[in-house]
Amino acid sequence: MAAPTIGLLVNPAAGRDVRRLTGGATVSDTYGKRRAAECVLAGVGLADDPVYVVVAPDGGEIGQRTVAEADRSNVRLLDVAVGGTSADTHRAAAAFRERVDAVVVFGGDGTTRDLAIEIGDVPLLAVSTGTNNVVPTPVDGTVAGAAAAFLATGAVDADDATYRHTMIDARVDDGRSIRGLATVGVVDQSFVGTRAVLDPDDFLGGGVSRAARGEVGLSGVAGALTRVAPETRRGVALELDADAERSVTAITVPGVVERVGVAGWSHLDPGDERVFAVEEAVVSVDGERELEVQNAEIGVRPVPDGPRLVDFDAVFEAAPLAADAHAVERR
The missing domain is CATH 3.40.50.10330 (Probable inorganic polyphosphate/atp-NAD kinase; domain 1)
Structure with missing residues (x-):
C-alpha cells in the first residue's frame, strides 16, 4: 500500500x-x-x-x-x-x-x-x-x-x-461552455479587458451554485433573496437591472457594499436552465470575465458533480x- x-x-x-x-x-x-x-x-x-x-x-x-x-x-x-x-x-x-x-x-x-x-x-x-x-x-x-x-x-x-460542491455552467449556443465554482455572470461589456468585474450595474444577470447573505459578489446578491447551501445540488438564477423597482444590499466586491437592482430571480433545480439572449456581452466566472459573446443565447444551469x-x-x-x-x- x-x-x-x-x-x-x-x-x-x-x-x-x-x-x-x-x-x-x-x-x-x-x-x-x-x-x-x-x-x-x-x-x-x-x-x-x-x-x-x-x-x-x-x-x-x-x-x-x-x-x-x-x-x-x-x-x-x-x-x-x-x-x-x-x-x-x-x-x-x-x-x-x-x-x-x-x-x-x-x-x-x-x-x-x-x-x-x-x-x-x-x-x-x-x-x-x-x-x-x-x-x-x-x-x-x-x-x-x-x-x-x-x-x-x-x-x-x-x-x-x-x-x-455544486458548480454552475454557462453554455453559449455557438458550442462554447465554461464552468464556475460559485458564480457565472452575464456582463454588459464588449471585452474581457482587465478580467475583474468591478461595477454591479454591469451585470445583466447570471447564476450561482450557492447563496448566503455574507458572501461576496453574485452569491451574496442571491443570498439577500434566498439561502442555498453548496451541497444541495441546486442553484439560483438572477436577472439584474440597475433601474429595477426592487433592489437589495450586498457585498459586491471586497470592501464595498452597494444596492443592486433585481428584476427577477428563481431557484434552479438539477436539469433546469435559465437562458439569457444578448447582442453583446461577456461571460464571467467567479468574478472574472472570461468569454466574449455576440448575438447569442447563454444558458446557465447548476452542475452537481463539483x-x-x-x-x-x-x-x-x-x-x-x-x-x-x-x-x-x-x-
Missing part, C-alpha cells in the same frame, strides 16, 4: 488583481504564501502516521523554495511543467489525482475552480489567499496540513468530513484523541 500522501499547491498570482486597489481586497504577498506553505509541512506532524507531501512548482517559485528549504525526507517537488498560467494548476491537479490522498490549495475561487476541474474525487482543502474567496476557507496553514494528514492516513474517514471539499470543523470533530489522553481517561 502506498504511503499516505498529500498534495500542496500555491497560486503565486492569487489575491493580486486590480480589486485590491479599487476595493478592500486583502493583499496576499509571496512571503506570506511561502510561510503558509511551510506551516502545512509542520501541520502534517499532528497525525500519528508519517505523511509524504508532494508540492507543485509554480511561476513564482513558492513551491520550489518551500521544498528546497524544507530539509525533510518526506517532502518532494511534483514533476510537472510550469508556464506561469492557470494551465499550471490544471497540470498539477491531473498529476495529484493519480498519486495523493488529499490536496491543500492556497488561492481564491478561480484557483480552486481550476484545480477542481481536474482533481476528480480527491478531497480538496481550499485555503483563502485570493481576491474572491467565496469557497476557500480562511484557516491557518498548520491547521490545513493537520486536517489533510488526518484524511490521508485514514484517521478521519473522508466520507464524514467532505461534501460535493469538487469534493473538506469541512475543516468536521475533520477535527472526528479526529482521534491522542494515545496518552486515552490513558489518562482510563485512570
Whole structure:
C-alpha cells in the first residue's frame, strides 16, 4: 500500500488583481504564501502516521523554495511543467489525482475552480489567499496540513468530513461552455479587458451554485433573496437591472457594499436552465470575465458533480484523541 500522501499547491498570482486597489481586497504577498506553505509541512506532524507531501512548482517559485528549504525526507517537488498560467494548476491537479490522498490549495475561487476541474474525487482543502474567496476557507496553514494528514492516513474517514460542491455552467449556443465554482455572470461589456468585474450595474444577470447573505459578489446578491447551501445540488438564477423597482444590499466586491437592482430571480433545480439572449456581452466566472459573446443565447444551469471539499470543523470533530489522553481517561 502506498504511503499516505498529500498534495500542496500555491497560486503565486492569487489575491493580486486590480480589486485590491479599487476595493478592500486583502493583499496576499509571496512571503506570506511561502510561510503558509511551510506551516502545512509542520501541520502534517499532528497525525500519528508519517505523511509524504508532494508540492507543485509554480511561476513564482513558492513551491520550489518551500521544498528546497524544507530539509525533510518526506517532502518532494511534483514533476510537472510550469508556464506561469492557470494551465499550471490544471497540470498539477491531473498529476495529484493519480498519486495523493488529499490536496491543500492556497488561492481564491478561480484557483480552486481550476484545480477542481481536474482533481476528480480527491478531497480538496481550499485555503483563502485570493481576491474572491467565496469557497476557500480562511484557516491557518498548520491547521490545513493537520486536517489533510488526518484524511490521508485514514484517521478521519473522508466520507464524514467532505461534501460535493455544486458548480454552475454557462453554455453559449455557438458550442462554447465554461464552468464556475460559485458564480457565472452575464456582463454588459464588449471585452474581457482587465478580467475583474468591478461595477454591479454591469451585470445583466447570471447564476450561482450557492447563496448566503455574507458572501461576496453574485452569491451574496442571491443570498439577500434566498439561502442555498453548496451541497444541495441546486442553484439560483438572477436577472439584474440597475433601474429595477426592487433592489437589495450586498457585498459586491471586497470592501464595498452597494444596492443592486433585481428584476427577477428563481431557484434552479438539477436539469433546469435559465437562458439569457444578448447582442453583446461577456461571460464571467467567479468574478472574472472570461468569454466574449455576440448575438447569442447563454444558458446557465447548476452542475452537481463539483469538487469534493473538506469541512475543516468536521475533520477535527472526528479526529482521534491522542494515545496518552486515552490513558489518562482510563485512570
